[in-house]
Amino acid sequence: MKWTFFHRMSSPKWFYDFSGQCLPWVGLLALALVVTGLTWGLLFTPPDYLQGNSYRIIFLHVPSASLAMTIYVGLAVTAAIGFVWKIKLADMAVSCLAPIGASFCALALISGSIWGKPTWGTWWVWDARLTSMLILLFLYLGLIALREAIDSRETAARACAILAMVGVVNIPIIKFSVDWWNTLHQGATIKITTESSMAMEMLIPLLISIAGFYLFSLFVFLLRLRAEIISREQRTTWVKALLGAHS
Amino acid sequence: MYFESLSDLFTMGGHGPYVWAAYGIGLSVLVWNLLSPVLQGRRLASTIRRNALRDTVRKEHIGNEQLKSEGCR
Numbered sequence: 013m014k015w016t017f018f019h020r021m022s023s024p025k026w027f028y029d030f031s032g033q034c035l036p037w038v039g040l041l042a043l044a045l046v047v048t049g050l051t052w053g054l055l056f057t058p059p060d061y062l063q064g065n066s067y068r069i070i071f072l073h074v075p076s077a078s079l080a081m082t083i084y085v086g087l088a089v090t091a092a093i094g095f096v097w098k099i100k101l102a103d104m105a106v107s108c109l110a111p112i113g114a115s116f117c118a119l120a121l122i123s124g125s126i127w128g129k130p131t132w133g134t135w136w137v138w139d140a141r142l143t144s145m146l147i148l149l150f151l152y153l154g155l156i157a158l159r160e161a162i163d164s165r166e167t168a169a170r171a172c173a174i175l176a177m178v179g180v181v182n183i184p185i186i187k188f189s190v191d192w193w194n195t196l197h198q199g200a201t202i203k204i205t206t207e208s209s210m211a212m213e214m215l216i217p218l219l220i221s222i223a224g225f226y227l228f229s230l231f232v233f234l235l236r237l238r239a240e241i242i243s244r245e246q247r248t249t250w251v252k253a254l255l256g257a258h259s
Numbered sequence: 260m261y262f263e264s265l266s267d268l269f270t271m272g273g274h275g276p277y278v279w280a281a282y283g284i285g286l287s288v289l290v291w292n293l294l295s296p297v298l299q300g301r302r303l304a305s306t307i308r309r310n311a312l313r314d315t316v317r318k319e320h321i322g323n324e325q326l327k328s329e330g331c332r
Contacts, residue, residue: 055260065271068278072285119288123281130277235296246307257311
């Protein structure tokens with residue numbers, strides 16, 4: 013029972029139809045949460061007693077940094093599944109996740125840098141958290157470049173899957189860098205096991221913003237994957253029928 | 260709203276340029292993520308339709324040529 017579902021899910025056509033049904037709901041909810049989270053954080057929270065207003069960058073910085081790491085883990089798991097079972101859709105997903113992850117990784121680095129200037133007095137330091145995050149951006153860019161460099165689709169899929177799986181070693185390094193080394197970057201604010209070190213009036217808009225960013229990336233991921241499915245399946249009759257292209 | 264005036268909102272006690280720059284860049288990242296698959300999808304759809312049209316024209320052409328050569332024989 014479970015296996016038939018798994019197989020059906022990995023069919024590009026089934027996924028195209030299914031994702032089309034989810035798309036408007038995911039998009040609307042993402043829009044509502046992102047707008048609520050960011051305007052709340054920007055306009056309706058009190059300033060930080062130490063950092064003043066510069067801390068408002070947190071409502072952008074934390075969601076994008078968290079996404080950059082989560083998307084990488086998702087990408088690596090998908091790549092591993094595609095590598096073992098040779099699933100076309102998995103490789104399509106890997107190719108679509110890379111640019112989204114790269115964009116959020118860049119945003120985390122840039123917003124962090126802009127936040128660092130008024131708070132730490134510097135745009136950049138080579139501390140463990142910042143450096144490992146920069147490596148994550150290079151991994152994303154490497155995945156995009158590697159795919160472009162290889163003409164054969166099967167070889168590109170295998171090479172990208174291997175790079176993605178090896179690169180996963182960087183994720184725990186980013187996560188625990190603030191605990192393992194003495195970094196200028198602060199430790200985790202939101203903790204699952206113990207109480208978060210943040211006032212409720214700031215934590216709630218932050219959580220809304222995080223949820224919004226996650227849904228937003230799910231939305232743009234579906235958009236990208238649907239375009240990728242059309243691109244790779246363009247010779248099939250169902251795509252031609254869908255686009256009204258008869259030959 | 261926390262801020263007392265509009266200028267207060269813009270300056271944010273000296274942190275305005277940093278906060279607004281970060282939000283501007285953040286917004287542009289979101290917009291890029293949204294636009295790039297939409298534009299890609301549109302480009303793709305028009306390419307596929309054009310190719311299909313070209314194939315149809317070519318098939319008809321080949322068909323006509325065959326008819327002509329059969330007529331000669």
